[in-house]
Amino acid sequence: MKIAIVCYPTYGGSGVVATELGISLADRGHEVHFVSYKQPVRLQSLAGNIHFHEVHVPKYPLFHFQPYELALSSLLVEMVKLHQIELLHVHYAIPHAYAAYMAKQMLKEAGIDIPVVTTLHGSDITLVGNHPFYKPAVTFSINNSDIVTAVSNNLRHDTFNFFDVHKEIHVVPNFINVKRYDEIRVNCERSSVASDDECIITHVSNFRPVKRVLDVVESFARIRKEIPAKLLMVGDGPDRMVAEERCRDLGIWDDVVFYGKTDAVSKILCFSDLLLLPSQTESFGLAALEAMVAATPVISTNTGGLPEVNIHGETGYLTDVGDVETMSSHAINLLSDKALLIAMKENAYAHACTFDVEKIVPEYEALYKKALA
Numbered sequence: 001m002k003i004a005i006v007c008y009p010t011y012g013g014s015g016v017v018a019t020e021l022g023i024s025l026a027d028r029g030h031e032v033h034f035v036s037y038k039q040p041v042r043l044q045s046l047a048g049n050i051h052f053h054e055v056h057v058p059k060y061p062l063f064h065f066q067p068y069e070l071a072l073s074s075l076l077v078e079m080v081k082l083h084q085i086e087l088l089h090v091h092y093a094i095p096h097a098y099a100a101y102m103a104k105q106m107l108k109e110a111g112i113d114i115p116v117v118t119t120l121h122g123s124d125i126t127l128v129g130n131h132p133f134y135k136p137a138v139t140f141s142i143n144n145s146d147i148v149t150a151v152s153n154n155l156r157h158d159t160f161n162f163f164d165v166h167k168e169i170h171v172v173p174n175f176i177n178v179k180r181y182d183e184i185r186v187n188c189e190r191s192s193v194a195s196d197d198e199c200i201i202t203h204v205s206n207f208r209p210v211k212r213v214l215d216v217v218e219s220f221a222r223i224r225k226e227i228p229a230k231l232l233m234v235g236d237g238p239d240r241m242v243a244e245e246r247c248r249d250l251g252i253w254d255d256v257v258f259y260g261k262t263d264a265v266s267k268i269l270c271f272s273d274l275l276l277l278p279s280q281t282e283s284f285g286l287a288a289l290e291a292m293v294a295a296t297p298v299i300s301t302n303t304g305g306l307p308e309v310n311i312h313g314e315t316g317y318l319t320d321v322g323d324v325e326t327m328s329s330h331a332i333n334l335l336s337d338k339a340l341l342i343a344m345k346e347n348a349y350a351h352a353c354t355f356d357v358e359k360i361v362p363e364y365e366a367l368y369k370k371a372l373a
């Protein structure tokens with residue numbers, strides 16, 4: 001199959017999932033064309049049947065806002081014709097599903113019927129898409145996609161709740177390449193970060209307000225009082241500075257490392273003992289899955305799709321949003337009980353394996369076949 005994947009190129013979960021999906025589809029013999037305003041960060045090499053097409057938006061003084069959707073839909077039309085693309089798979093409704101709909105209509109005039117598969121990722125529904133400025137366009141784009149998928153049951157439910165959607169929504173959960181993580185786990189260089197008697201606690205996110213990074217810092221300060229530990233903060237975003245300041249105020253600065261954006265996330269998770277994910281909302285929580293496949297248990301909030309990924313008392317713990325007391329007491333109990341920690345690490349890995357790429361990507365292929373039929 002010749003598939004165009006439209007996504008955001010950044011470290012955000014939707015871009016990561018879209019890129020990993022494209023790489024896996026290419027491994028399975030499909031021709032994949034990524035379309036974005038920059039080469040996706042997880043797309044390291046462009047070889048054989050993987051291609052990248054950059055969306056250019058020419059600047060013109062009249063435009064206060066650059067018309068990205070227009071440029072994207074025009075590029076999609078040209079690409080479909082030139083490369084005989086058979087299907088468009090767009091990740092994140094805004095504005096990708098909308099641009100794909102426009103491309104589909106333009107291609108119809110040229111006698112080409114191209115199916116559009118839209119994958120909803122979370123913030124396009126629960127945070128941004130819900131805004132009255134976008135809602136009619138998002139509703140329209142979802143209803144006019146040929147196939148719609150959501151990354152969790154919870155997101156499917158929210159979509160029906162927030163929008164007047166009369167389309168079937170298929171749940172295809174996010175996935176992980178277990179084999180690749182197994183290879184990384186062979187050389188976990190834990191000693192470079194902490195001494196043997198210290199626990200390593202990690203947080204991975206884009207440091208947006210929805211991630212509640214201050215809850216991570218507050219929880220760590222409580223944990224640090226009881227057990228020797230280091231906190232590794234991975235990622236960057238608007239709340240990084242305030243988190244750094246809070247670490248100084250709490251006197252824990254020497255035990256916290258802020259890595260910023262890094263490609264070494266899997267290596268860091270490999271030597272972590274625990275992931276803290278106190279998000280306000282999370283349609284899935286890819287960071288939790290990435291931790292679990294590295295045999296790292298997760299303490300997260302119980303919102304959105306997180307309970308579908310992190311199983312309370314088995315792969316980690318779930319707490320209410322903002323409840324740093326419970327979060328830190330679960331962490332202290334877990335990290336001070338070696339046998340429990342080992343058992344939870346094993347459970348986390350085993351549960352992550354149920355989201356293996358080999359199991360999930362065929363679900364997308366089956367939907368592509370349905371769309372083409």
Ligand code: GMT
Binds near residue numbers: 013121281285286
């Ligand atoms: O979480 C973010 O801010 C990034 C966002 C994105 O769209 O890139 O992540 C969303 O999609 C991920 C991949 O499907 C999910 O794992 C995240 O849970 C989801 N984020 C939210 O729902 C807040």
